[in-house]
Amino acid sequence: MSNPENTQTLLAHLLELRTRLVRGSVVYLLAFILCFTVSEQLYNLIAAPLTSVLPGQKLITVGIASPFMVQVKIAATVALLISLPHTLYQIWAFVAPGLYTHEKRFVLPLVVSSTLLFLAGMAFAYFFVFGVVFKFIASVVPASMQWLPDSAEYLDFVLGMFLAFGVTFEVPIAVVVLTHMGIVSVAKLRECRPYVVVGAFVIAAVVTPPDVVSQCLLAIPLWLLFEAGLLVSAWWKPGISSSDPNTSLTEHER
Structure with missing residues (x-):
């Protein structure tokens, strides 16, 4: 027979979760409406x-509904970024x-740091990578090709590309989490540096267009961010584990 107190606690958690989901959905919907009103400027x-x-100086579109669907996709993506801080707060x-x-x-x-790093990766792709890549592609288009x-x-x-560079900029976070949780040591990661460099170029070859640039x-940047993660991990020593019986936390520290 179930405990009434446990049932009430579970119900309270579900109601709290519903409230958080509704708040997040409302903020995202408002952000989407706002972004769609300026979707042309965003495009x-x-x-x-x-x-x-x-x-x-113009792109083409071949689909019947493409002009509308492109703007919807842009508005949905930008709205997700705008509402992301509120969504993360609701989760927190x-x-x-x-x-x-x-x-x-x-x-x-x-x-907070993972969010900022993801946005930094997107900004790096937009302000630096796109310009270099598109100029390179335009320079190799034959004269007889339109x-x-x-x-x-x-x-x-x-x-x-936004997703690829955003995830790439999360590498320092992954390194810090792995070392902080004691899954792997900083010394071991340093020993794996040659494999990381090779892996970085393999990953880049898979997720980017087929050009060297x-x-x-x-x-x-993937390799440099790995090195940055090692520096932060060496500086930020792993905290006290709650599983250690000699350093267990009391109930009032929750």
């Missing part, structure tokens, strides 16, 4: 790195009561 901003190197507010004090001190900086990029294909390419622009 021009996203297309700028490519249109700046195109002779006609839901899980924070069940965390220990030392876990809160570790998780909160982790969430280069007419499709807007929907370009948007998929941009979103893929874009591969290097992803692989080199």
Whole structure:
């Protein structure tokens, strides 16, 4: 027979989760509506790195509904980024009561730094990588060929590159988490440096277009971010483990 107190506690958690989900959905919907009203300006901003190197300075579209769907996809993506801080706060507010004090001190900086690093990766791709890659591609187009990029294909390419560079910039976080949790030591990661460098170029070859320039622009930051993660891990010593019976936390520290 189930315990009434456990049932009430579970029900309270489910109601709290529903509240957090509703709040997050409402904020995202409002952000989407706002972004869709300026979707044309957002499209021009996203297309700028490519249109700046195109002779006609315009992208083409071949689908009947493509002009609308492209703007919807752009508005949905930008709305997700705008509402991301609020979404992360809702997640934090839901899980924070069940965390220990030392876990809160570790998780909160982790969430903030990972968000900022992901946005930094997107900014690096937009302001630096796109310009270099598109200029290189435009320079190798034969004189007898007309280069007419499709807007929907370009948007998929941009979103893929944003995701690739955003995840790449999370490497320091992954290194810090692995060392902080004691899964692997900093010394062991340093020993694996040659394999990391090779792996960085392999990953870049898979997720980037088939040209050397874009591969290097992803692989080199990936390696440098790995080195940055090692430096941070060496500076930030692993905290006290709650599983250690000699250093267990009391109930009032929750």
